[in-house]
Amino acid sequence: MINYNNFIRALIIKNKDIVTAIVFMAIIAYVLPYYTVGGQGANAPSDGQSVGGGGAGGGGGGAGVTGVPIHVVQRTVFQRPYELLPCTQSVVELKKDLIPTTDFPSLVNETVSKFKVTVLNVYNTPDYKAMLLAEGDEKKVLQDPHFLPASATCGEMILELLPSLVPVTNIYDVANQVVSTYHVKVVDVYNMTDYKAIVILAEPDNAITKDSRFINYNQNNTLSSNYTGSGELDLSSGHIAAPAPVLKEETLPDSIKRTFTTEDLKGNAKSNFSKGVDADIAILDTGIDLNHPDLNVYRNVSFIPGGKTGDDDNGHGTHVAGIAAAKDNGKGVIGAAPGARLWSVKVCDKAGECKVSDMIKGIEYITQHADEIDVVNISVETPLSPALNRAISASVKAGVTYVVAAGNYGHDASTTSPASDPDVMTVSAIADSDGKCGGTGPALKAHNVTDDSFAHFSNFGPSVAIAAPGVDILSTYLKGGYAIDSGTSMAAPSVAGAAALIKAGDPNMSPEGVKKALLGTGSTPLTPCEGGPQGYFTGDPDQYKEPLLFRKLGAK
Template identity: 45%
Template sequence: MKIKRWSTMPLLLAGALAVTSGAASAAAPSSADAARGSATYIVSLKAGADPAAVAASHARRVGASVSQVYRHALKGYAARLTPSAVRALSQDPRVAAVLPDREVHITAQTVPAGIRRIGADVSSTRAGDGRGSVDVDIAIIDTGIDPRHKDLNVVGGVNCIAGNLSYNDLNGHGTHVAGTAAAKDNKMGVVGVAPGARLWAVRVLDATGSGSWSSVLCGIDWVTAHADTIEVANMSLGGSGSEGSCTDHGMREAICRSTAAGVTYVVAAGNASMDASSSVPATFPEVIAVSAIADFDGLAGGFGTPTCAYGSDDTFAGVSNYGSDVDLAAPGVCVLSTWRGGGYRSISGTSMASPHVAGAAALYLSTHPGATPATVRTDLRAAGTFDWTGDPDGTQEPLVNVSGF
């Protein structure tokens, strides 16, 4: 039987890492520059001036230490200048302006709306404050994880796809899931619910995002063998099937044994807009099944402006499965997270909702070590909120909330 990742087609979010001006006002010379009596300036020249000739003249006349000469986008040059040289050049009729050089850098770390919506920014770890990490291990059973992504703490993994020895993500989905659960709080990129938690890449889906129960069982088996290390496993994947039993000699039995070993499983409810009772593993009682809501501003109230065409703010996501098998809801629409190749993207689906809860489980376990998977599920549900609308089955599951963890 084939399985697939539970997310929709990716939507590229341009400009996740843009270069911007580093200050709103003119930069003052650093203490080192002041000690030497000089700092770097940009000398802009008037039309008709020869940048190279003027730069050479200023080097001779006022001791300008020229580092760059601009001829096309701007006429001028960059140089280290003493305060007296700045005053002198400001009087040169060929000079249009003498401007202090300024720093530029990648934009500051983004706290995605979903992270704020579930209270991770005010939890014990205060996701987004640029420091700290969560001392928990999370397995991402998916397409793998980019082990070189600087925003992720990938500590190891396994490959269960035939013909490949690496757990490197060749699709992007697993890397995205990993970032929502545990991207580092490092002042770059994004931040996850359980920032910096140790991530284990369990590759059970191929580069197209497809796989089979046999590969998923390989992943569950590996996680169970490492249950003394791994506390939480996320499965943003699924296929059709029935509930089965803990003695069915198949997927349900494997999950039962793994949860009995102490691993909390969080899974996506599925994206078929139907009852999750026919979706495996979401229908299994031992897992925490997660549906998706749309949240665009990180706040309750329904006032956020949609950033993609997947519903209204604070409403149930139309693609999400529902029903009595679903335990929690989480943001799953236009979710910004990490992507293979060191980048970032925004995509949608219950695949994106599930790792919010996996991160929440990790955060809970960081302060409740040894809690059973059943206890984790019960306490996460008890902490949830109901400040959203549109559940199609009339029995609203709580929205995960970690503000008190």
């Protein structure tokens, strides 16, 4: 049988922190061959056009070698990475047309009194006026029509005066001058006898990096590993010489932060999930780890020859299941529909190969339980199969909502199944590294993508209905563990979980109604980024600008 594979970079990270796991992934990508678990990578050679089988669509592109195993190693990282500094999105600027006529100190005082916010710094120059607020306070202040949000910044830059200028320069005057000239945000001033410097929120492309008053790191880059010209760019903090912390508390993955309101995932709203979402999600995949403590596996069945249960012997299906519905139990991770009942419908074998005939058997089983199953996730891609598409369409007609991965070839999804079926919700993948819009998070180096951009491996085209995060996604894995993986396989279950939430609120809603509801609340190119999760992405390779998943749980 012809193999249609894509690679999976999955590293078990049970009792390891997320950042450590990402470093492990980079190491594995460098020293070990790719593990071929599912739909063929974007750069892998095609083996033909047979519709005999597809792969569990696990990872984005890469030239995987069929049959070459890889050992997943669990060990302490020798060089523990530094923690990234948080991005700052709490600067608000006075509108330009109001600058000449506004008494800014008085406006600042009025703003503090009216909105009960904390002002960390005020920038009051003749042609630029702004406030640096405590994180989160900008949402309150931006209700005032006087203000606009400033661009988000990640990290800091330290600008040191040339030694020759230190004895004769008032550093506070310099701080005021650079705010007026370059519109940077000064957060600290150092005024010592032999050392004077200012700290600004990082803007490495700002013209201030060419200001001749400051030490130019390009002229002697041994002073810093991160230099921008004038100024040292610091993107991470230091740490004490101690072991990496273990995952002691429940983690909210960035893929969930990016697609649901913060209010819905914290406090009293979040507590509503502790008993589990009242909905049923079928995972048509390699199975699910039946004993995983973070998953509510309700039913399981296998359509693999010789398979007696729906237990997972690959890992892909368990990872997908956690993204959709990991419990809100104070441990591990949280899924999009926490604690929803999971049906493990095993149609892919240990190697991640999925025969179309076995998939249709699984769809038949699901349709027989259409009065119980609300949503189906299929993170599998095969060559175009009208038979598979028609089977799914029949199941949709029976009232079951289907969410499927777009596939990882980096081409038009209309040439594959089930992504080409017009009755399903086909999901493309984006990269998100900080759970926020704006593209200011760190780059995801394992896949050479930037924050809030279209994943290069993702299929696209008119068949795609919606997008969701699918790069470096943290979720459940085999033997009760956790892993990071990438692919449109990881994007689809976020949408499946969101669909399950809708069905929990309105069990009688049709698949078309669920689709309309999700597309109606998604972020579009016209959606403004206001510092939170709601906002669009860059790099969509076609003219069909599918919405990015965003769900307010109160919205029906």
